[in-house]
Amino acid sequence: MDWQAHARTLAAQIVRPESRWFEPLATTPRHTLVPRWWDSVDGQWALQDGARDPGRWLDVVYSDRTLVTRVGPVHADAAAPGTVVDGLPTSSSTLPGLVVQMFQHAVIDDDTSQVLVTTGSGYGTALACQRLGEQRVTSIDIDPNLVATARERMNLLRLRPDMKVCDVTGKLPGAYDRIVSTVSVRPVPASWLALLRPGGRLFTTIAGTGLIVTADKTEDGGAVGRVTPDPAGFMRTRQADDYDNPTREVWEKAQHADGDSVSVSRYPLLYVPDSWAVMSMLALDVPGIDHRVHEDGDQRTVWMLHPDGSWARATSGGFLEGPTVHQGGPRRLWDALERIRNRLNREGQLPxxxxRVTIAPDGETTLSRGGWTVTL
Structure with missing residues (x-):
């Protein structure tokens, strides 16, 4: 299988040839680490088996895209041919360009001594090993099967980093110069600050948002840094085989019920996840909202659901038509969204x-810019 040409083409799409990440990208066989994956088809997840179509396999795995490898508790490796499942993705192989971007934000270079990364498919771990050497890399995941599978496949690549099964938000082993997490957190775990060496840097995303955070450890045991200008989203941490579904009962009500309040919005209908900045601001103000959307011809409906029983449903028949909004429960979720859109309309941007990111030694995380501040 001539995968090398595909890998080099991918590397050339992501970095310049003189980049020190070029060779790791060009020489890491991603197909070995991702032999099967799930594709989204009509709202469900259909199993894809690379060995059944090697040509497509190479085209897919050596493209700059994220490949979902686990949906709910079902890993693609363990599913029967032809399987179609429902649920939320619970593990993936992150798109290669974002993996390299993460490492660049974390300032992983030839002088970096020890790096802690999260495992998933093992692709990011393999790239770090190719760049730094396996003795400098520790890879962790909460799922024993993911760790065992990634270890077995990296053995085929003759890569043997230190791999451990543990919760990234809990007590962690060792001491590190860099922590790079491909799962999102809220707030930053205090355990990261305890094992990060003085002057060390962490990289992560804030759960529910598109916010990338990099922060350097300070003398008081905390850290300071910035939200980067470029957005990204990762799956949030989990402690079980699957995420819970706290909005199931709210959804049953919100689909068709009349709201306690009904209004017509001044703005065109927005499905919040389509706007990184708006989604991030809303998630900081009201964490935990479940966003859903349905289209029927020209009519589009979006829902906002919250575990506390709050919900909003907005329906519009066209772009220029202000949507009719129903809201119920203890909070007015659409009103919270409108306040953010008012600010965006007034100021031209969101903060x-x-x-600036300030992380206390206990993990309390504060974001601030100008007169705006929020503590997670």
Missing amino acids: VYGA
């Missing part, structure tokens, strides 16, 4: 990207 989240470029915000």
Whole structure:
């Protein structure tokens, strides 16, 4: 299988040839680490088996895209041919360009001594090993099967980093110069600050948002840094085989019920996840919202659901038509969204990207920019 040409083409799409990440990208066989994956088809997840179509396999795995490898508790490796499942992704192989971007934000270079990364498919771990040497890399995941599978496949690549099964938000082993997490957290775990060496840097994303945070450890045991200008989203941490579904009962009500309040919005209908900045601001103000969307011809409906029983449903028949909004429960979720859109309309931007990040030794995380501040 001539995978090398595909890998080099991918490397050339992501970095310049003189970049020190070029060779790791060009020489790491991603197909070995991702032999099967899930594709989204009509709202469900259909199993894809690379060995059944090697040509497509190479085209897919050596493209700059994220490949979902686990949906709910079902890993693609363990699914029967032809399987279609429902649920939320619980593990993936992050798109290669973002993996390299993460490492660049974390300032992983030839002088970096020890790096802690999260495992997933093992692709990011393999790139770090190729760049730094396996003796400098520790890779962790909460799922024993993911760790065992990634270890077995990296053995085929003759890469043997230190791999451990543990919760990234809990007590962690060792001491590190860099922590790079491909799962999102809220707030930053205090355990990261305890094991990060003085002057060390962490990289992560804030759960529910598109905010990338980099921060350097300070003498008081905390850390300071910035929200980067470029957005990204990762799956949030979990402690079980699957995420819970706290909005199931709210959804049953919100689909068709009349709201306690009904209004017509002044703005065109927005499905919040389509706007990184708006989504991030809203998630900071009201964490935990479940966003859903449905289209039927020209009519589009979006829902906002919260575990506390709050919900909003907005329906519009066209772009220029202000949506009719129903809201119920203890909070008015659409009103919270409108306040953010008012600010965006008034100021031309939202303060989240470029915000200063201050992390206390206990993990309390504060974002601030100008007169705006929020503590997670």
